[in-house]
Amino acid sequence: EAGVAQSPRYKIIEKRQSVAFWCNPISGHATLYWYQQILGQGPKLLIQFQNNGVVDDSQLPKDRFSAERLKGVDSTLKIQPAKLEDSAVYLCASSLGWKRTEAFFGQGTRLTVV
Amino acid sequence: TQLLEQSPQFLSIQEGENLTVYCNSSSVFSSLQWYRQEPGEGPVLLVTVVTGGEVKKLKRLTFQFGDARKDSSLHITAAQPGDTGLYLCAGVGASGSRLTFGEGTQLTVNP
Numbered sequence: 748e749a750g751v752a753q754s755p756r757y758k759i760i761e762k763r764q765s766v767a768f769w770c771n772p773i774s775g776h777a778t779l780y781w782y783q784q785i786l787g788q789g790p791k792l793l794i795q796f797q798n799n800g801v802v803d804d805s806q807l808p809k810d811r812f813s814a815e816r817l818k819g820v821d822s823t824l825k826i827q828p829a830k831l832e833d834s835a836v837y838l839c840a841s842s843l844g845w846k847r848t849e850a851f852f853g854q855g856t857r858l859t860v861v
Numbered sequence: 862t863q864l865l866e867q868s869p870q871f872l873s874i875q876e877g878e879n880l881t882v883y884c885n886s887s888s889v890f891s892s893l894q895w896y897r898q899e900p901g902e903g904p905v906l907l908v909t910v911v912t913g914g915e916v917k918k919l920k921r922l923t924f925q926f927g928d929a930r931k932d933s934s935l936h937i938t939a940a941q942p943g944d945t946g947l948y949l950c951a952g953v954g955a956s957g958s959r960l961t962f963g964e965g966t967q968l969t970v971n972p
Contacts, residue, residue, distance in 0.1 A: 780960065848960055
C-alpha cells in the first residue's frame with residue numbers, strides 16, 4: 748500500500764513570495780491533516796479535512812495560509828506572502844476517519860524563508 | 862485548545878538503561894497515540910491506547926493510559942541506540958476528531 752506522498756521535499760523562497768505544497772493521502776482515507784512542525788517542537792495542526800470539507804482550521808493563519816482538498820483526495824497548502832517565521836517542516840497526514848484517527852504521515856516539506 | 866505536556870524534553874542515556882517518558886494534560890481524551898519521529902521523516906505510529914488504565918506492550922516498550930484518560934506514559938526497557946528519536950504523544954479529543962500533539966521528548970541512546 749502506497750504511503751502519503753508530499754512534494755516538494757525542500758523549498759527555499761524569499762520573504763513575501765508565495766509557495767504551495769501538495770499532498771496525496773493514502774487511498775481511501777477520508778481525513779487529511781496539515782501540520783506545521785518548527786525545529787525542536789511537536790507538530791501543530793493547521794487544518795483538518797473530512798473528505799472535501801474543513802473540520803478544523805482554527806489554528807490556520809488565514810490572512811496568509813490557505814488550503815483546499817478538491818474531490819476529497821489530493822490537497823494543496825499555500826502560503827502567500829511568506830514570512831521568515833514560516834520556516835518549518837509542513838507535514839501532511841491521513842487517517843481512515845470516522846473515529847479511526849491513527850495518522851499516517853508523509854515525509855514532509857522543509858520550507859526555508861530567507 | 863487541548864494541551865499535552867511531555868517530560869522530559871530531552872533525555873540522553875546509555876545503552877541498556879531504562880527510561881520513562883510522560884505525557885500529561887488537564888483535558889480528557891477519547892484515545893491517545895504515541896509516535897516516533899526520526900530526522901527527515903514524518904512521525905510513525907507506535908501504539909494507540911483507548912481505555913482508561915490500559916497497558917500495552919510492544920517488545921521493550923510499555924505504554925500506559927491513565928485511569929482518567931488525561932495522561933499517559935511510555936517506558937522503554939534496556940534501551941538500544943536504535944530507539945533514538947523524537948517521541949510524540951497525541952491525544953484525540955472527546956469529539957473524536959482533532960489530533961493534538963505534545964512537544965515531544967528527544968531521546969538519545971548512546972552505545
